Amino acid sequence: MTLTPEQSQWFAGTFAQLVANVERAVVGKTHVVRLAFTALLAEGHLLLEDYPGTGKTSLARAMALTLRGTQQRIQFTPDLLPSDVTGVTIYDQAAQRFEFRRGPVFANIVLADEINRASPKTQSALLEVMEENxxxxDGVTHPVGRPFMVIATQNPIEQAGTYRLPEAQLDRFLMKTSLGYPDHASTVAILANPKAGRHGSGLDAIISAEHVVSMIELAEQVHTDPALLGYVARLCEETRNAPDVQLGCSVRAGLGLVRAARVWAAGSGRDYVVPDDVKALAVPVLAHRMVIDPEEEFRGLTSEQVVQRILGSVPAPQERALA
Incomplete structure (x- = not known):
């Protein structure tokens, strides 16, 4: 079953509205905003790593305000406990029974601000919920519902008092990206806005949680040709075979890339995935899951460069063959 023309048109139009609404708070970053909503609709999580003051928290808050659902912000600090994130079971003397008090992770969009400032024990509290929702x-399972997305931020230049996210934690994030500084024209527009820097204040919620779930289910129906699935598999295999990579991408990475490509295609008004969809998402989906050889990393090689090199060496299927 594939999308009808009407469904494709509605999806693309709604996707454009979501991006435009967030761009009112995050000016001049259309591509990053599209990536963020692609992660949401692919039921993935987003890691934003960038310098202070580039709009990481503003992007997360603007997305939460755009969605007419629940939102929570967790400020990660060294003394934060796992129960402060997930919740805790307490004994109610009046009712004479144990009750579960939900933590802030029970929301549609959870902003994990400066996630690398918390201890590894607290960081690991997110592992289960990010993978299994x-x-x-205390042996009792509590679902968080749909949609559910963790948007985590971290500062790459401060190392004192921080704990680097382990590979298992990084693998839970569908995408990792950065905003970067705006161009001159965007900077002037931001400076001219008296409400700039207020983390999306004044934005309107334009979509309900139920409609987000509908968009997620529609994206799952986007056609993906077996040749494209083979292309994604080859890309992941090449990351594992690269001589300057210690740890390549797993099957989970390939699954995430396919899910994201379906959303990217639907957001472009198509009911089928093309190779350019995969190429546009390969770096943010694959690069952070790789471990570069320390000697090569010391020489300046980055995982993003490795992914770009692999994209240039692995031939993409021809669109004529996909038709």
Missing amino acids: QVTV
Whole structure:
């Protein structure tokens, strides 16, 4: 079953409205905003790594305000406990029974601000919920519902008092990207806005949580040709075979890339995936899951460069063959 023309048109139009609404708070970053909503509609999570003051928190808050659902912000600090994230079971003396008090992770969009400032024990509290959309406390499982997305931020230049995210935690994020500084014209527009810097204040919620779930289910129906699936598999295999890579991309990475490509295609008004969809998403989906050889990393090689090199060496299927 594939999308009808009407469904494709509605999806693309709604996707454009979501991006335009967030761009009112995050000016001049259309591509990054599209990536963020692609992660949401692919039921993935987003890691934003950038310098202070580039709009990481503003992007996360603007997305939460655009969605007419629940939102929570967790400020990660060294003394934060796992129960502060997931919740805790307490004994109610009046009712004479144990009750589960939900933590801030029970929301549609959860902003994990400066996630690398918390201890590894607290960071690991997110592992289960990010993968399985549920939290297990004292042997009892509690679902968090749909849609659910974690948007985490971290500062790459501060190392004192921080804990680097382990590979298992990074693999839970569908995408990792950065905003970067705006261009001159965008900077002037931001400076001219008296409400700039207020983290999306004044934005309107333009879509309900139920409609987000509908968009997620529609994206799952986007046609993906077996040749394209083979292309994605080859890209992941090449990351594992690269001589300057210690740890390549797993099957989970390939699954995430396919899900994201379907959303990217639907957001462009198509009911089928093309190679350019995969190429546009390969770096943000694959690069952060790789571990570069330390000697090559010392020489300046980055995982983004490796992914770009692989994209240039692996031939993409021809669109004529996909038709």
